[in-house]
Amino acid sequence: MQFYRQIMATESIHRIILTTLRITALTSIIAVVLAYIVAYALAHMGPRQRMLLLLCVLIPFWLSVLVRALSWLILLRNNGLVNSALLETGLIGSPLPLVRNETGVIIGMVHYLVPYAVFPIYAAMQSLDSRVFMAARSVGGRPWRVFFDVYLPLTVPSVLGAGLLVFVFGLGFFITPAILGGGRVVMLSEYVSISVLQTVRWGLAAALSVLLLVTTLALIALVRRFAGAGKLLGAAR
Amino acid sequence: MPRQTFGQDLLELAAQEMVAGRLNRRDFLSLLGATGAAAAFAAGTLSSTPVMARAKEIVIANHGGDAVTGMAEAWGAPFTADTGIPVRVDGAGPLAGKITAMVESGAVAWDVCDADGFLCGQLGKKGLLEDVDYSVVDKSMVRAGWAWPQGIANYAYSFVLAYRKDMFPDAPPTYADFFDTKKYPGKRTMWKYQMGAMEACLLGDGVPKDQLYPADVDRAIAKARSLGDDIIYWESGAASQQMFLDGEVVMGNIWNTRASVLDRDTNGDVTWTWNDGLYQPSAFIIPRGNPAGVEVQRFLASVLEPKRQIRLLELLGNGPSNPAASAMLPPELQRLDPGFEPNFAVQVLRDEDWYEQHYDAAVERWIDGISG
Numbered sequence: 001m002q003f004y005r006q007i008m009a010t011e012s013i014h015r016i017i018l019t020t021l022r023i024t025a026l027t028s029i030i031a032v033v034l035a036y037i038v039a040y041a042l043a044h045m046g047p048r049q050r051m052l053l054l055l056c057v058l059i060p061f062w063l064s065v066l067v068r069a070l071s072w073l074i075l076l077r078n079n080g081l082v083n084s085a086l087l088e089t090g091l092i093g094s095p096l097p098l099v100r101n102e103t104g105v106i107i108g109m110v111h112y113l114v115p116y117a118v119f120p121i122y123a124a125m126q127s128l129d130s131r132v133f134m135a136a137r138s139v140g141g142r143p144w145r146v147f148f149d150v151y152l153p154l155t156v157p158s159v160l161g162a163g164l165l166v167f168v169f170g171l172g173f174f175i176t177p178a179i180l181g182g183g184r185v186v187m188l189s190e191y192v193s194i195s196v197l198q199t200v201r202w203g204l205a206a207a208l209s210v211l212l213l214v215t216t217l218a219l220i221a222l223v224r225r226f227a228g229a230g231k232l233l234g235a236a237r
Numbered sequence: 238m239p240r241q242t243f244g245q246d247l248l249e250l251a252a253q254e255m256v257a258g259r260l261n262r263r264d265f266l267s268l269l270g271a272t273g274a275a276a277a278f279a280a281g282t283l284s285s286t287p288v289m290a291r292a293k294e295i296v297i298a299n300h301g302g303d304a305v306t307g308m309a310e311a312w313g314a315p316f317t318a319d320t321g322i323p324v325r326v327d328g329a330g331p332l333a334g335k336i337t338a339m340v341e342s343g344a345v346a347w348d349v350c351d352a353d354g355f356l357c358g359q360l361g362k363k364g365l366l367e368d369v370d371y372s373v374v375d376k377s378m379v380r381a382g383w384a385w386p387q388g389i390a391n392y393a394y395s396f397v398l399a400y401r402k403d404m405f406p407d408a409p410p411t412y413a414d415f416f417d418t419k420k421y422p423g424k425r426t427m428w429k430y431q432m433g434a435m436e437a438c439l440l441g442d443g444v445p446k447d448q449l450y451p452a453d454v455d456r457a458i459a460k461a462r463s464l465g466d467d468i469i470y471w472e473s474g475a476a477s478q479q480m481f482l483d484g485e486v487v488m489g490n491i492w493n494t495r496a497s498v499l500d501r502d503t504n505g506d507v508t509w510t511w512n513d514g515l516y517q518p519s520a521f522i523i524p525r526g527n528p529a530g531v532e533v534q535r536f537l538a539s540v541l542e543p544k545r546q547i548r549l550l551e552l553l554g555n556g557p558s559n560p561a562a563s564a565m566l567p568p569e570l571q572r573l574d575p576g577f578e579p580n581f582a583v584q585v586l587r588d589e590d591w592y593e594q595h596y597d598a599a600v601e602r603w604i605d606g607i608s609g
Contacts, residue, residue: 012605019608078485100469183429183470186608194604197334198430199597 003207013191013208020188023102023177024170027109032163034110035117036155042118043125061115069179072108073099100182108176113169117162124158164223168216188212243394243492243519243555246302246474294323295529295536297521299351301328304553308351311548316539322532333360340365340525348527349536354518355592357388367523373534378541379558380576382589383518390518390558391540392549395575395584396433399481399496399509400488409510412441415488416460418467423487426480427461429470431596431603434461436515436585437490446513450588454599458606470607481507494554497573511580517587518558550574 007013042053060068075081076099083095098104128151136146174189188208195205295316297308305328313324329335331350337360339345352360360366366387376384383390400410404421414421415437427434431454438457439449461468469486471477477491481499496509521540523533539545543565546557550566556576557563563576571577575584592599 012602015605016608077483079483097466101466178472183472184468184608186604191604194601197332199601200333200337201597201601202334 003203006204007207007211016186016188016191017211019185020171023105023109023185023187024167024173027106027113027170028163028167030106031110031113031166032117032121032159035114035121035162036159038114038118039121039125042122057115057118060111065112065175066179068112069108069176072104072111072180076104076107099180100184102181102185104180104182105177105185108180109170109173112173112176113166116169117166120162120165121155121158124155128154160223164219168219171212171216243300243474243494246300246492246494293529293532294325295348295533296346297324297326297349297351298331298347299326299328300330304328304351307549307553311545311552312536312540315545316536319539320535322529322536324536336360336522336524337363337365343526345524345526345528347524348529348533349521349523351391352388352520352522353592354383354385354388354390354520354587355589355596357385357520357522358589358593359596360522361385361387365525367525367527367533369523369537370531370534374538375541378561380518380560383520383558385520388520388522389537389541391521392546393516393518393556393558393576395493395511395514395516395556396428396436396490397493397496397509397511397514397575398437398488399491399499399507401481402506402508404487409508409512410488412437412513413443415490416441416464418464421487424467424469424485425464426469426471426477426486426489426491428477428490429472429604429607431600432517432587432592433490433515434470435599435603436587437513440513440585446585449585450591452591452595452599454595454602455606458603461607493556493573493575497554511575512583514575514580514584515587516575516581516584518589519555 038053038057042050042057045053073080077083078095078097080099082098083092086092087095098107132154133146133150136150137143141149172189173187174193177185177187178190189212192205192208192212195201195208295313297313299305299308305326309324309326313326316322316324327347331347331352333352333356336347336350336352339347357366368387369384369389371384374384374389376389379390380393398410398412398415401423404410404423405414410421415425418425427437435452435454435457436449438460439452440446442456442460444453444456469480471480471489471491474492474495477489478495478499480486481489482503491509493509493514499507500509521537523537527533541559543557543559543562546559546562547566547570550556550562550570550573554573556574558576560576563574563578563581566574566577572580574580
């Protein structure tokens, strides 16, 4: 119990928890929006292009998280590819701080998590009955109205499911922030690791882990109520 | 990413050296065969399963990378030649938490662990370590104060101020310059895990060298935060080196092993000063209930022999813990050894007692303070 009191009472732990939640939430939203676009494209393109795009989604999916974080570091650092290209074309006067800060962490995490969101949404879009949209159009719905009034609501459960999946993954991130955060972005799981391995405060580490676990379970329960268990499971299959 | 320790970094550095052709591959390979280190190497680097000690065998746990082969060659091979007892090196990274878990579960796989000096007292007082038998191990072979009841210094290293030579052509920078981003624009780097960085901050804030301890952690954090976006914290030794090579930073508080390699690889464009360096011991500790039993005491004694200490300096760049070894170095190694008297004289000695009592709280405060 004393460790839970310690969590409640320690301001620095609050800050780490807030950082974790903020980064994870931002990441999830960006990842899901991007994934929706990718999934929509996947579901509505020809089979050849679909193969190609799937490959583009899958290849980074198979790469180790470490390799990806280090690649982003090389691309985004001050004299990295992105900044030198922007500098040379004269678009910016001094290098943009893209990495070794929170921006870098979010870019790295979004890149990691997008595939996890693409597949549930894509699966849901594929299982939609296209006759519904034909029906919508036949009663005079314009394409954008069909999309917003019919298509989007039908895919909302899968979007929520994907968002949850990504959020839960994101809460546990620790290699990506460690590498791309420049040492100044410390998330909860890294803090747990330090407490276990270095400072040997196992009680505190355990309490924080339980907190993380309970948060995750609560989130799952919430979305189940929100979206309906069957739909969510179906969407995430 | 778990904290990379100095020992881990050493190993990594030596592997690069061998790939670059500066370490003798043939010697290295014959040694691997002779000591059975290949298996340990594989086990240590390819999986996280600890190497279990067989009867009559000493297992060293260190932090992986190049220290696996370096310690096997400098310390394992001569010990095996003397006693016939094989020595294996497991690079699994014996952090305090792992040692605690191993001893408490009664499944101890390691005979000696490479650890920070202050861990001897910290873990020793929790009853997790065996005593060093000072009838076998000669206390006088290490610097005064570096022989603890449960552990003895095996080598030494420093956090030093590395810098771009073109920025300071005449005299090396001080830590006051390090924090003066107006006069010397550009990014700086320090270790993420408090050590060395805290001392650099305090020195930069005007604390006299002899009054660093007891350290004011909050004052150090405030100074670190004053660098704003001009500070990048390094996590691995390799990263600290790479940031200099990429021109991302102009000054850094980094390990002397990395600084000397930078100096060599850039022909002195990036170099370092021993001034205000933080000199500190690493130590060998024996987890309670180690498989090889008392045999390990003879191994500890053998490690301190000057020739073997110097061999490790040659292979990995870390300094002898035995001052006698530092005194008999050939000239080309003198510049590299943090314990060589003229180098030692301008540095600060880390206060092991302070770290023993305050390290846990300090590193946590530090991480909290520099993040967010």
